[in-house]
Amino acid sequence: GQNIDQPTEMTATEGAIVQINCTYQTSGFNGLFWYQQHAGEAPTFLSYNVLDGLEEKGRFSSFLSRSKGYSYLLLKELQMKDSASYLCAGMDSNYQLIWGAGTKLIIKP
């Protein structure tokens, strides 16, 4: 079956770094997406990886290892506004997204 696993909840301190992991099993693979969702709001696109390696976008970076079925989202210099849920989604061979349940990130001062 197809499956996306990510931690349910994580806590980090303002100004610190946090890594949110995601493992995936999909029928075929056409890339992996990360979205951010603040409570009561729409998910917003953060990153897309299809090749192995690290992609950096400002304070956020996303990493992919296709051989390990593994990705992570790295958030640096955490700010209170980064408190949100982070959704990992793998795209299968039919270009359909398989979504994880999301990781709720709590930032403490």
Added chain:
Amino acid sequence: DVKVTQSSRYLVKRTGEKVFLECVQDMDHENMFWYRQDPGLGLRLIYFSYDVKMKEKGDIPEGYSVSREKKERFSLILESASTNQTSMYLCASRIPGDSHTQPQHFGDGTRLSIL
């Protein structure tokens, strides 16, 4: 910026009612999607549409139908609402792109309660 608008943020309906959830996007996107989001579960795809008049079943289509009469509008219909359809419903749209790997853009969601 892409704007995806869902007609209601909160909706309360009764069991057995026919419920319409409306979604409109303003960027001429061809692909549109309906998901439901429940605590502890990932987004689950109900229906999607790759063009006007076209519709495809997603992973959980039972109890739902859709309508895509115009490119910008994608409607989700609960034929006879039941309490297990109480959920957050999210609409999304996407440019198809060369390989369908363009990101989806979401509306703010409709929190539907069926009593």
